[in-house]
Amino acid sequence: MRSSLPIRPTKPKTTAGASTAKYKAPGSIPANPPAPTLPPPLLPNPNPEPTPEPTPNPEPTPNPRTDSDDRQIAIDLERSIPNETFEPRTSQAIDRSTPLRRSQVDSRLESGQVYEALALLDAEISSEFIRYLELGLELGDPAATSTTLADDSISIEAVQLAQAELLVAQNATGTVPAVVYVFAEIDRLSIIIVPPEGQPIYHSVDVDRETLAAATTSFQTALLNARLRRTNAHIVPARQLYDWLITPIRDDLTRLGIDTLVFSLDRGFRGLPIAALYDGERYLIEDFAVGLIPSISLVDFTPNNLSESPVLAMGSSEFVDLSALPAVPFEIEFITTLGRGRSFLNDEFTLNNVIEQRTDYPAPILHLATHAEFSAGELSNSYIQLWDRKLTLDRIRELRLNNPPVELMVLSACRTAIGSDDAELGFAGMAVKSGVKSALASLWYVSDAGTLSLMSQFYDAIHTAPTRGFALREAQLAMLRGEVTVQDGQLLTTRGLINVPANLNLESSDFSSPYYWAAFTMIGSPW
Known part of the structure; x- marks a missing residue:
């Protein structure tokens, strides 16, 4: 049984049908919360070399090294973090989806049409992946790689079918899952919980996309930079992100008995190590199994036990x-x-x-x-x-x-x-x-x-x-x-x-x- 997680105060207001709530994000958090002790830092190689293409049929020479080389992690970190920090993402870098589609999602959420908004959002995310991954070419539909899904193809029934698959997985495994959509708008954050049964639940969080992106960047930097790791610098952004992404929905998750969170994250946030979000006492992974999906429409949720699989x-x-x-x-x-x-x-x-x-x-x-x-x-x-x-x-x-x-x-x-x-x-x-x-x-x-x-x-x-x-x-x-x-x-x-x-x-x-x-x-x- 999961342990109860201390919750910072949040009293969501709900409406009939699909649930909606607004949440005011806290202004600040303690600068020095308790945290686990981190290992000593790994020292980077100051002279990384570029990686050329390998030649076919190589005759490699073994390259012995000690574990302190950390799979060339120091080189990788220096490449990933120039001058010890990331450049914060801009809204243009994050939001390259169709403006009309986003405005349609927003208007439906505001009017309480959560199912309709979710169907639109899932269709938009799915078409984004279809275009980039060139899935349309493999499915025999070249047009799918360059256009978004047409409005008349968006179906609430498709979302309900995915819920039915979640329920099948729940009954087969004894776990209780929920899909969590995180939709970063210009002036606020929208979160939609999709449980196996019942209406999707919508929460609006008072944090703009630029602020959320900056916290995400700080979190990634603090984990990846060897010198920052030894200072527990990740704790502050990890806790702030928890306040924005988890605290608003935590009461719902507890009420529904959810133990598995499957996140569909917005563009610009899919590299977030979400298992390490921190509430001040516990990491998210201590209370939930967590995972990542592109969208409900692109995933097969049919359960299959791998306990005896070779x-x-x-x-x-x-x-x-x-x-x-x-x-x-x-x-x-x-x-x-x-x-x-x-x-x-x-x-x-x-x-x-x-x-x-x-x-x-x-x-x-x-x-x-x-x-x-x-x-x-x-x-x-x-x-x-x-x-x-x-x-x-x-x-x-x-x-x-x-x-x-x-x-x-x-x-x-x-x-x-x-x-x-x-x-x-x-x-x-x-x-x-x-x-x-x-x-x-x-x-x-x-x-x-x-x-x-x-x-x-x-x-x-x-x-x-x-x-x-x-x-x-x-x-x-x-x-x-x-x-x-x-x-x-x-x-x-x-x-x-x-x-x-x-x-x-x-x-x-x-x-x-x-x-x-x-x-x-x-x-x-x-x-």
Whole structure:
């Protein structure tokens, strides 16, 4: 049973039918709230080198390093955070959707037509992903990549059908989910809760989009910058964001018994590590399993238990022009020993072999331990690194992950360009684009030790947790609570001591900081 979370005062007013409420955001919060102790900072490499394209059929030279290199995390952070900070997003950078559609959503919310507003909003978000991910071309409708959905195609029944799917998932798993739409308007924030049954619930929060964007930027900066992490600088923006995004709806979530939150976030906020929002005493993940979807219309919520599912694990530890990932051989071998599975490393990790092995061994879980990146601009700028090539996001369907279907794809070493709307579209839409039902991926690179810790706990929990979303939550909680550490080069987990190869040189670590666990996000169906 979830523990009760202290709530700052908010008394929403409701109207008949779909519920609506207005919430006045607090003006300030304490500057020094209590917080968990963070690990020492990681020192960046001051001279990062650019990453050229790899050549086919490489003959790589092993690149040994210690865990302090953190998968070149210091270099990545310096690239992601020029001059120690982000440039705040402008409203133009955030809002590139159709102005007419947004005004229609706004007018319907103001008049209490929450179902109608939700249908419009879902259609607008869906068409945004369809355009960027070029889904219309794959669905045989080129026009869908360049135009928004027509008004006459918007159906309240589609939203109600999604609610019915949520109810099926609830009954099958024993969890109680809700989809939460976060719609950042120029002068206020709109939040819509979609429960499995009953009317959607609308809340209006008195915070403008620029202020929300600035807090999001501060939160990301505080987590990613090594020097800021040791000061607990993330606590203040994490608490402020909690006040805006969660406090207004917290009473509703408690009343409905919700334990799983699936967020559809507005443009500019999809890179928010929402599991690490903080109420002053507890992180959001301590009370809810959380995940991210592009929109209700683009996700299959049909539940499928993965407790007995085998894993096809593939990856690369050596690269020509990217930093080595020396923990990958142990990672893919270890996760396949936790259950049934097969593993393939380095020169066996090619496009042809992925297709061949999936045909011969159609495991519902595909684990890819390799570099992956979601970048600004065209889909071709984002990629998953195979042994002999970069498989760009516009060609990811070549993996044929929908035939036979993959229930869950895990990317254990990926990152998203923070502050890029296009990169966030690629990250949040990855499951849809690749054809898988769910994807587990990280917003930024985490150290070898941190990744091993999360993955070992996740694959252990997936055998007993009611859903894949709850399995991720259990893994994140184990790290937050200090139940997973590195001691004398060995990994101590809730299963006990795991003997790690000595050549990995894992440094003693405490993974309680959200930097280590909040990066990992379940995208798509959490069931």
